[in-house]
Amino acid sequence: MTQPKSEIRIPERRIPLYSEVDVLVAGGGPSGVAAALAAARNGASVLLIEQRGYLGGMATVSQVPAFCPYTDQVKPVIRGIGLEILNDMKCNMEETFRKDWQDMLDWVPIDAEVLKRVLDDKMMEAGVQVLYHTFVGDVLHKDGCVEAVIIHNKSGTQAVKGNIYIDATSDADITYLAGGQLLKGGENGELQPGTMCFVLTHLDRSQFLSSVEVHGKDLKHAIRQAKEEGRLHVAREWAGISWLNNHTAGLNFGHVFGIDGSNAEDLTRGAIQGRALAAHITEWLREAIPGFENAFLTLTGEQVGIRETRRIVGDYTITADDFMACRSFSDDIARNAYFIDIHMAKPTSGMTMIHLPAGESHGIPYRSLLPAGIQNVIVAGRSISTDRATQGSARVMPNCFAMGEAAGTAAAMLRENGSNETRSIDVSALQSRLVRQGAWLGEALNELYLEQA
Ligand SMILES: Cc1cc2nc3c(=O)[nH]c(=O)nc-3n(C[C@H](O)[C@H](O)[C@H](O)COP(=O)(O)OP(=O)(O)OC[C@H]3O[C@@H](n4cnc5c(N)ncnc54)[C@H](O)[C@@H]3O)c2cc1C
Structure with missing residues (x-):
């Protein structure tokens, strides 16, 4: 933030409580929409707050024109809600498009207007309450627990209370406002460039x-x-x-x-x-x-497309070594096969691209979604806990759908257990539910949980 020249004091005041829900999702990009759908389909009351007048995140806000691969070049790695949204978008597009793309899962072009409508419909079908044109601007928190978020919109300034808060803002706004630990860019503060698509x-x-x-x-x-x-x-x-x-x-x-x-x-x-x-x-x-x-x-784009800002410091930080070793974790909730794709921070520097072999992927552990020291926030999307190199890979939209589905499912399960402590979850129960919902967590976990089903 730019250093303020001077400050003013806001007098203490009372504001209305707009809503009290099981799961508050901030941000309607790929991670937020999947989180909201997963939580609602698992029985939670959900409020999804989005600062624009539509969902989709970078695909619709910044006109990013294609979904990165859903496959590891051999099989689909991103399944579940992410695949459902991709297929629903395809079904609603022009016939010529459908013919070209109906069997394709990699680099499918995005029709932003179709995607917006598909996502509106999905939220209504699932009973997600959506509030557009609303910005999460502050957080009340105490001893590592978020007590309410403060929202701003045409109706004024109000509060929302949730049992679990899902931070899908892509800049980790809730974590930042709750005093969580964050990193940004490289060692010298370098950031990937933006693009106005x-x-x-x-x-x-x-x-x-x-x-x-x-x-x-x-x-x-x-x-x-x-x-x-x-x-x-x-x-x-x-x-x-x-x-x-x-x-x-x-x-x-x-x-x-x-x-x-x-x-x-x-x-x-x-x-x-x-x-x-x-x-x-x-x-x-x-x-x-x-x-x-x-x-x-x-x-x-309504906004220049942003590839990189804050990353949370979570209970586990996924590293480039984990990426290269295609490492799996006991608490995996998704898998990533996309290459490390770091765009140059300066016009004169080069791109960094590192591909995994076809058929390979690494795990994304639940712990990398949990901001250190904060009890009731789950982060999904491009700001999860990774090193900078792995952020350059994990950040893409299909992965964000998968992380969001896991975050939303976890939030609904916590509500079932009457808990707002994200670390209290039975991870194998979460994995089992994700697999039964259609997610892919790797051969071993999928076989294990499908056998048990
Ligand atoms: C130029 C560019 C090209 C890319 N190319 C590709 C590509 O080809 N394929 C691909 O799959 N990925 C691509 N990506 C990456 C991908 O688009 C993003 O990393 C991904 O969309 C991140 O998803 P997310 O859910 O974390 O957040 P976002 O998609 O960024 O969505 C966040 C949402 O939260 C809302 N929000 C943020 N803060 C608040 C707040 N405080 N209150 C209320 N609402 C808030 C925003 O309005 C937005 O709708 C590209 C990114 C860029 C910038």
Whole structure:
């Protein structure tokens, strides 16, 4: 946070208690939606609070255009609620899209508008109470226990009490406000860059594909050449293009550097620079790339896409060594097969990418979701307890769905037991329930719990 020049004192005041629920979920990204659904389907009363007017997180807020792989290149690793949402999105998309993608699980393009509606419907079906346009801005806490969160919206400032609080804000806001231990970025404070993703229409996909075939030159080649000639100002010779149909694509192209997504001034700078970069890239694509001559910049993200901010210090911190060794843990609640994918913190530094062999994955233990010293908060999503390298892998959306499903299921089970102590859970009962719900925790655990079922 920027150092305040001076301070003012807010007088003590009484505020309304908006709601009291079993499970309060803050943040409606992949981890938050899966957490809310899992908790509600397991019988808990759930309030999901989201600062935007829709769910989906980076996919809808920042127009991130594709889901990372659900598989380890051999089999699906992310199943359960994450797979259900992917399939429901596909079913609601255009027929041409369905034909191309119905059997695919890796790098499936995201139709943000379809995803928003699918998630609205799912919340209503499951009986999750959703409150949009609402920000969790403060926390009342005592002796490592959160007593209420303070929310701000058009109706004013109110409080919500929960038995368990799921922090799916991706910046670990609840943990931060509750005085939890946090880390941010690398040793020198370096952070992965942001990207202002955008949507282009009036494209000609067939022309684009045939031109690549005829000239044998791909986009990377064109980007490199334009950079050398000073016509294109991007740091990396790569663009993610996700085609939604033959004339519409989402683009993950270009970086905005030096943005800390947990700082409002940085987010503002990221928005301004990101929009300017998206317009510049569109202009270049129109001039240089066959099939993009009529490109129309329809939409940029509501917020610059943020890859990295705070990570909690949890009961266990997953390390790069765990990743490389494909380590399993006795309290695994999900598995991750995505590669370490750390985007450069500065325009001049390089990307770090480390892949696991096909068919391999590592475990994500329940303990890495528990912020050290805090009793009734479970963290899910990109801010769980990992080292920086592993954050560069675990952060992607399919993993966030799986972590969220585990967090929500655990929260509902704690309520069944009349406990708000996250560490009191019977981990094998949680694993068994996750497997029966359709999650995949690895061959051994899935066989064990399915045999017992
Ligand atoms: C540019 C970019 C490209 C990426 N590419 C891919 C990709 O191709 N495929 C992939 O799978 N992943 C990709 N990722 C990673 C992925 O999108 C995110 O890491 C993932 O969405 C994180 O999920 P989450 O649930 O932790 O949080 P988010 O998706 O960040 O969602 C958090 C939600 O919480 C809300 N929120 C935050 N704070 C508060 C608060 N205090 N009160 C109320 N609401 C709050 C936000 O509005 C948001 O909706 C990319 C990320 C970026 C930025």
